[in-house]
């Protein structure tokens with residue numbers, strides 16, 4: 174069990190993110206990831222060093238960390254006064270920010286904001302994007318992608334103070350952007366007093382290191398993936414989501430460990446040359462072990478979920494899954510149709526865990542509706558992989574409802590991005606119904622409706638309830654695709670079964686006979702199976 178693992182007593186995936194450094198603004202004399210209610214928000218890879226150290230301390234009792242030579246090397250590191258080293262490093266890295274927070278609390282008080290029920294010091298962020306020449310016309314334009322990155326930064330609790338982009342034939346392998354752009358950004362971020370620079374694409378460990386070096390010691394650099402992982406980390410509320418996010422974060426960290434130990438070599442005055450490298454090896458092993466532990470734990474959660482799903486599938490109600498771009502209105506639609514109380518807000522990635530509720534239609538029919546995590550362009554692959562268990566909900570549905578925010582200027586690009594993820598999840602064979610949501614918010618609702626009609630798409634507003642009947646009818650019609658035609662003889666003393674057929678299936682014909690009812694209908698496969706003996710009775714009577 175993860176809860177009992179010593180790793181998680183000093184290092185909890187719910188309280189600390191490797192990519193975002195939460196540190197106390199004041200009233201906290203020691204650096205602590207737990208129990209901090211006033212913290213900074215801002216993606217920072219350097220924070221990983223402390224987490225890895227905590228991991229390593231905890232793991233020393235758990236695993237063999239290597240040969241005697243390894244241990245000797247580790248001892249050199251341990252001989253450094255760890256706390257002083259940590260404080261010094263903390264001061265050096267974040268001194269400017271800390272000082273600002275301590276000395277000018279008054280002037281900075283407007284930068285302490287509530288985020289996810291926590292007071293956070295709102296760091297200033299600067300965004301950087303690159304448009305590569307071979308970009309497809311249908312892709313997000315760089316300005317739009319940066320706009321979305323700004324929304325992500327806002328969701329993570331950062332304050333975006335500026336942005337820039339560059340057109341390149343190919344990204345620079347050392348710094349991703351060209352040297353002239355690096356210099357331009359450096360002067361901009363120093364003038365704006367920026368703490369974090371966020372790149373719109375995934376950067377390599379070397380690029381992150383080179384850029385931090387080029388911008389100056391106290392400016393942190395991170396990428397879109399780290400930002401998304403951090404938002405997921407902040408939002409993870411259940412055990413399963415926490416495990417999945419931790420796994421994705423560790424997979425992200427593994428190839429990026431290199432940069433974390435360079436500072437220790439510098440602190441030791443070069444006396445322990447090679448120590449960083451040795452340390453990386455030890456840490457990689459620790460991370461790999463931890464990834465193995467998380468995978469095992471997820472496997473058992475997955476088994477539970479599977480069991481629950483199998484039980485649910487044995488109840489013959491068709492399952493419909495809502496999929497779509499983040500913020501499209503999936504949770505609002507679930508709430509409207511089922512009276513559920515799922516969090517629905519104008520923020521990215523409000524939902525991480527799936528919720529299933531029964532929809533009772535006005536014609537007496539029922540189906541189960543599942544709301545799940547939203548997608549985004551450039552969705553980190555490790556996140557898709559880690560959330561595979563949750564996303565299995567989607568793969569076992571009878572029908573996918575693709576909810577599109579039609580009022581969004583990039584509705585088409587968002588639709589394409591979702592289709593791409595659905596392909597990745599290999600669920601394209603499941604019947605799909607596209608609905609255009611937020612029609613009330615569209616610039617020209619009438620034009621939208623006309624276009625929708627031409628394409629056979631349903632227009633709805635999950636807020637006003639407009640189009641809900643059409644939506645339910647369309648779900649019903651589509652569900653028929655996944656239902657099985659049956660003809661059965663149901664005895665009168667099994668009236669409940671006949672009710673079930675009426676609720677979940679589509680009844681074409683009923684004939685009341687002496688001992689029971691002959692029924693011809695389309696029903697879910699599970700129900701068709703339980704009707705098998707009664708189907709044989711019809712066959713025998715023919």
Ligand SMILES: Nc1nc2c(ncn2[C@@H]2O[C@H](COP(=O)(O)OP(=O)(O)OP(=O)(O)O)[C@@H](O)[C@H]2O)c(=O)[nH]1
Pocket residue numbers: 497498499500501502503504505506516517518519520521522523524525545546547548610611612613614633634635636637
């Ligand atoms: N005007 C209008 N706003 C809507 C409609 N549907 C949803 N919204 C708003 O859009 C925002 C996002 O809605 P959610 O239901 O949280 O979106 P979601 O698709 O579940 O988002 P994630 O959980 O992040 O994937 C909320 O502020 C909703 O009130 C609609 O039909 N019209």
Ligand SMILES: [Mg+2]
Pocket residue numbers: 503504505516517523524544545
């Ligand atoms: Mg949602």
